[in-house]
Amino acid sequence: MPDAAIADAPEAPVDATTRTDELAEILDILTPGRGGHYDPRRIRFDPTWNPKRVRRTDVRQDGTTFTLRGNALTTADLGQFRDRLKASRLFRDVTIWEVEMVDDFPFRLTLTAPGADPRRVQIFDRTTWKRP
Secondary structure, three states: OOOOOOOOOOOOOOOOOOOOHHHHHHHHHOOOOOOOOEOHHHOOOOOOOOHHHEEEEEEEEEOOEEEEEEEEOOHHHHHHHHHHHHHEOOOEEEEEEEEOOOOOOEEEEEEEOOOOOOOOEEEEEOOOOOOO
16 A cells, blocks of 8 residues: 555644644644654654654644544554653653544544643644644
8 A cells, every 4th residue: 555645634733722742732733744742751653653643623722631532544554643642741641542444544542641731722723723
């Protein structure tokens, strides 16, 4: 299978009033050439992986817990995304809860961001979640 990408539609910048460090980190992980802010002791992923092989469709923040939904081209791509989230200095307890074994592998995962504002509750859906 060629190195295809799921994300077709270009996305506009996130409104600066809603952008958080955690949101910026997720966007950076999913942006080719950027990557996240990784703890070198926790890196266990393929540095040549193309992040466009995963698309997020919904992100919800409830205090320090984030729930992400999206699609991956393969389960290996979802694993690469998970490994990058685990290696990030901002996230802990990265757990994949659902993966459907259909065309584009819809998934749901949760993670904890200990430094996130515990009073904040936000929803970043596909229309409000924009790439910088």
